[in-house]
Amino acid sequence: MSKPLILVTNDDGITSQGISVLVKLMSRIGEVIVMAPNSPQSGMGHAITVGEPLRTKENRLFGEDIASFECSGTPADCVKIAQFQLPKGRRFDLVVSGINHGSNTSVSVLYSGTMSAAIEASLDGTPAIGFSLCDYSNQADFSHCEDLVVNIAKQTLEKGIPRGIALNVNIPAKQGLPIKGIKVCRQTNARWGPSFDQRKDPHGQDYYWMKGDFINLDKGEDHDEWAIGNNYISIVPCQFDMTGHHGIRQMNDEWDI
């Protein structure tokens, strides 16, 4: 049986440490193709590039045996163009994104370029996973989670996930104790409050740096922030259908339509 074909991408850019770890781990279980942004794309959400052209450039950043390309676009662009460049009839068996330097729990899934790549892949039913380490350091230690990352990718290939689902996997930062295990979770009900640092430039004009205060409103113990806070890996299965069906019911009952 041929090895599964795995696309690796990310949002921190092709030279980040997290993607090199993910390429190494995925090479244990499949044939890897890399298509990743040529510059950091954090916070890009599900942006795509429609108003200007895209470029790709082949490199050998991950050794002679791994086909690797940098792309001028966003993470979602990378998935689209990698799918487009595959020979006719071939498909990716798995798309993985990351490992992101920093958490993508809760509502951060909306802002996350890492997850937008995974969700883009899920649109045609390709199994997809976004991996994030809850450690923002560029020199973060990934050694405590390597076997678990491989395990999650293998189970996605072998046991499967429902069609159209992308997994949002968050991994606790390395601590004294080993990770306790894996929790399959719902998305935490939390948000980033609007918070800015207001400054004056040398010409006396105001400008603003976004900061953001994390506001966790969720008292449950079945959500991803809870899992990370208790030293578990969290997996939230994410769907691209954003319909709030309870809203359809309420509007059909109460509105004049």
Add this chain to the structure above:
Amino acid sequence: MSKPLILVTNDDGITSQGISVLVKLMSRIGEVIVMAPNSPQSGMGHAITVGEPLRTKENRLFGEDIASFECSGTPADCVKIAQFQLPKGRRFDLVVSGINHGSNTSVSVLYSGTMSAAIEASLDGTPAIGFSLCDYSNQADFSHCEDLVVNIAKQTLEKGIPRGIALNVNIPAKQGLPIKGIKVCRQTNARWGPSFDQRKDPHGQDYYWMKGDFINLDKGEDHDEWAIGNNYISIVPCQFDMTGHHGIRQMNDEWDI
């Protein structure tokens, strides 16, 4: 009773025709503040600006009576900074985004800057609506939908929508026949297939323009593409919780965790 406070934003930029129509219509029912991008932001998804500073600049584009600001950031940035700049204790009663020049039905909600602004507003429970006209022309005719846009905004304020919901409203392009009415819908199961126009630059290097083929897989008649195709306004209530709960069940049943 004081008038409701309404934030108007968009993704086509503050000088587009669509936002000027929306500002005019919202002024009929509330006190309007405008905070919109100073350049077009189509396809920006839920991008936010974390790696560089933001600027805002007051203008009087919509007359002396309307507080109006242009912002250097994305639609989601505009909502955050407008919330931040409100005097302490004040909140928007409604956030509206658009009117977008072009459709945002189906999975386009993921790529849409128009809808990302509405979803950003919904995160703290502010009622929010993204309006899109299914006509990409910069000189599009909005006259056939003005009363319906006002009606939808008024009902959102008066009858309400569930907390955390943002409405994705799409409006058929002006045709010979008047719009038949409003349908509250689910998101169409469709996607944009990866499609690019591959060209060579004057230096012989390849570049790519994203095109995208719309692939509609949905045989139902209760979704937004169906409504638009049948000359109805579609309203999809959208939620920011992307959890696919059926995925939690399957993984807990079938995976080794």
